Amino acid sequence: MTATATTTRAPGAIALTVETTPLDDVRQLIPFLDARHPLLWLRRGEGLAGIGTALRLEFTGADRMRAATTAWAEVVSRSSVIDPLAKPGTGLVAFGTFAFADDSARPSVLIVPEVVIGRRDGRSWITRIRPLDNAEMPDRTGADTGRTGSTSGLGAVPNPQPTPFGDEYRLSLLPGALKKDGYREAVAAAVERIREHDLSKVVLARDLVGHLPHESDLRRALVELALGYPECWTFAVDGLVGSSPETLVRVDHGAVSARVLAGTISRGSDAASDHEAAVSLAASTKDQDEHGYAVDSVLAALAPHSSGLAASDVPFTLKLPNLWHLATDVEGTLSDGSTSLDLIDALHPTAAVAGAPTRDAVALIRELEPFDRGRYAGPVGWVGADGDGEWAIALRCAQVSENGDLTAYAGCGIVADSDPERELAETAMKFRPIVEAFG
Template identity: 35%
Template sequence: MTRLTDQCRTCHSERSEKSRAISRMKTPPVNPTGSATPEALGAFFAQCAAEARTAGRPQLVSISVVVDNLDPLAVLESIFEPGEPHFYAERPAQGFGVAGAEVAVEFTAQGARRFADAKAFIAATLANTIAVGPLAEPFAGPHFFFAAGFADEAAPGAAFPSLRLFVPRWQVARMGDSTVAVANVLVAADAPLEMLTARIWRAHAKFGAFDYSRAKQKDRPSAPRMAEEIGGSGSYQRAVAQALTEIARGDYQKVVLARALRYTTTEEFHPMGVLNHLRQRYPDCYSFSIANGKGQSFIGASPERLVRVAGGRMHTAALAGSAPRGQSASEDAAFAQGLLHSEKDLREHRLVLDSIAGRLADLGLQLEHATQPRLLGLANVHHLHTPVSASLPAEAHILDLVARLHPTPAVGGAPQEPALAAMRRLETFPRGLYAGPQGWVDHRGGGEFFVGLRSALIDGRTATAYAGAGIVAGSEPEKEFAETELKFKALLEALTQS
C-alpha cells in the first residue's frame, strides 16, 4: 500500500540545502495522489497547464510517492525496453539503488563548457518545475541522470555524445528503508490532460502494488568465441614502453593507459543478466547500466566515487595503486602488505591526492583526510584508498566539482595536459564513456558521480571491455599488462558464463 508523508527525515543541514534548492522550484501545498481519485489528479494537471500558459513554456511536473519496499533492479527488469534509455546504479554496501527509464526532458552538450552548460540547463529546468510529494525523502523529486564521456568531444559514430542528461518519466529508488517512486511529465499549455492523467494514474497504481510477473529473466551469454585486442597484439606493451621513455625525459610524471578488448559471443548480451551478477559479486562497487535507447548499454561495476554532495558537504576519494588478491589468507595479506609499502604505488597515490587538493584550491575548501592511505579490498584486487571530505560554500554546485575533478590522475595522469596529450597519442581507441563521470544531480543541489571503470559497452553479441593502469617511473610493461589482464578477467566473469 502506498504511504504518503511529508515528514522530514533528514538532518538540519540537509533541510537547509533542500530549502535553498526548492526555492527554485514550484512546490504547491497539494498532493494529487493523496485523495486517490483520477479527478483530483486531473484537476492538478489542469492547474499545471494553466501555469505553463502563464510562464509561456512547458512545466516539468514531478510527482513523488513513498511506496512499500521495491527493488529498483527488479522493477527495471519488469519494464525494460531496449528502445528506451535507462539509468541504473546500485551500491549495496552503501544501501542505495536507483533506476529510471524513458525520457521526460533531456539535454546534450559538448566541449570544454559541457558541465557549465548542463548546470545552466538544470537551473532553467528547475525554474519551470512543479514538484509535489514527500520531497524530503531520499531520491524524491526530479533527478537529472548523466552519461558523460571521458573526453569533451565524442568520436564520430560514438554510442553516446560527450554529455547527455535526462530526467526520466519514471524513477524508483531505495535508500535504507525508504523507497520512493517518482513520475515526471512535461506539461504544456495545450497538453492532452485526460491522457496524462490516465498514464500517471496507472503508474501510481502500478508502483503502489508492483507486479513482477512480467519480468523476463535473462542469463549471461556463454564464454566468448573470440576476443580481439583493439590496436593489435603487443600494442599496449609498446605504448607503455614509449610512455616510460617520455616520463624519464620529464614530459610528465604519470599517464594512465587503457586497453580495449572486443568480445564476441553466440548469444546476445543483456544488461539485466549482467547487473544481477555484478551487484552480488561487487557489493562495495557501483553496479551500473546506462542505455542510449538504440540497443547499446554501458555497463560495469566501478570502485571509484568521483564526488558526492549531500547535507552541505562534499565527499571524494583518492584511489590509485593496486595489487592482486591472494588465493589464501597468508598470500592475500602479503599482497596487501606489499601494496601498503610499495614506493611506486604510494607515489602514484600521492599524485592523485595532491591533484584533488590542487584542483579544488580556488574554492577555498578545508579538505579533511587521513595522512596515510588505507586498503580497499575488492573481490579481485586491493587498492590504496584515501577518503576526502569538506564543507561546501552555499554557492558551490556539484557540477563545479565534477568539472574540476574530472579526469583525476587515477584515470588520466599528471600533470594533466601533457599526460592527456600522451594518452590520446598512445591509446588506439576512443574511450567513450569509459573513465568518464556518470551519476546524477537532484533538485536539492546535491548528487553523486562515480567514474565509469571496470566497464564495457555491450551491443548485441559484442562487448567492448576497457581496463587501464597507471604508468609512472618504475612501471614495467609486462607487469602493467598483467594488471589489466586481471581486470579483464573479472569483467569477463561478470559479462559471461563460464
C-alpha cells in the same frame, strides 16, 4: 516537507511535473528495469532505478559539463516538483554519463526517466515525471501494469512491475584496437617519455570487444556486477554498464566527499598470501607515488569550492573481490554553493584516470591510445533538483551499442618504474568484473 517549484515555460524550453510518493520497501531494483535500456545507480542494494525517458539532453565539446549545469538549472527552474520525502535521490533527478575527452565522438547525456524507483536507508519511493503538456505518460515497462491517479495533476501514470529476465547468454571478449603487444609497447613508450620529460604519470587503457546476442537482457550482467561487487557503484546509463569502486564526488546538503583510488595489486590465493599482497601494496613506493598524484589532483580541484577539506595522511588498503587498491577518502564542506555538476567539471579528469600534469598526460593518451575512450573514465552518476548528487568515475565498465556491439576498457597508471608486463597483467585483473558479468 513538500518542495514545489513552478515557472512559466519559454518557447522551446522543457517543463516537467514531478511527484515522489512512498512505497513499501522494495529490496530488488534491477528487475524493474528495461532489459535493453536500463538506468541504474546501486550500491549495497540501495540506489535508483529509472524506467523510460521523460527528457534526454546531450552535450559535446570541452564545455560539456558546464553546458549540462546550465541546462539542468533551466530544467529545474521550469519544473513543478512535489517531494514529501526530501531524501537524496527523491524528487526530480537525472542520470548522467560524460565523455572522457573533450573531442570524443560519444555524446555526454543527462537522462530524466519517466519513473524512478528508489531505496535508501531501508525506505523506498516512486517518482513519476512527465512533460507538463502531456496528459499521460506511455507505459515503457513492457509489463501488464496497473494505473493509479495522482494528487498533483500527473493523471493516469504507470505502476511499473518487475519483469522476468530474458534468456541467459555468454559473451567472449577479444582484444580490440590495442592488442597485448601494442599495450606493452605503449607502456614502454610512456615510461620513456616520463623519464625524459616533465611528466610524472599517465594512465593508459586498452580495450576488449564483443557482440551481444539479439535482444540480450542487460539486467543479467547488472545482477552479476551488483552481487559480485556490492561495495562498488553498479551503474547503467545510456548503454554504459559497470561497477566502479571510485567515488568521484558526492554532494549532500553542503557536505562534499570523494574516494580516491590509485595503486593496485591482485588478491592472494589464500589468507596468508592475501595479507602479504596488501602489505606489499601499502609498502610500494611506485604505488604510493601513483596514489599521491591522484589525491593531490582531487584536493587541488575541490579546494576552491570547499572549506575544511581533509584527507588522511596515509592511504588505506581497500579490499575488492579480485584486487586491493590504495584508497584515500576526502571530505569537506561546500563554501561556494557549487552543485555536483559544477564539481565533476572541476575534478575531471583526475590524475587517477589521466595522469599528472593533466594537460601533458591527456596529450600522451591521445597519442598512444588508438581509440576514443567514449565515456570510459568519465563521470557517471546522478544529479537532483537541488544540485546534490553522487558521481563515480566510469571504471570496470563497457559501452553497449544499440546493435549489441560491446567495448570494455581497463587502464593502469604508468610512472617512471612501471613494467609493461606487470601493467598488462593489471589490466587483465581490472577487466575481470565485466568479463565475468557477460561471460
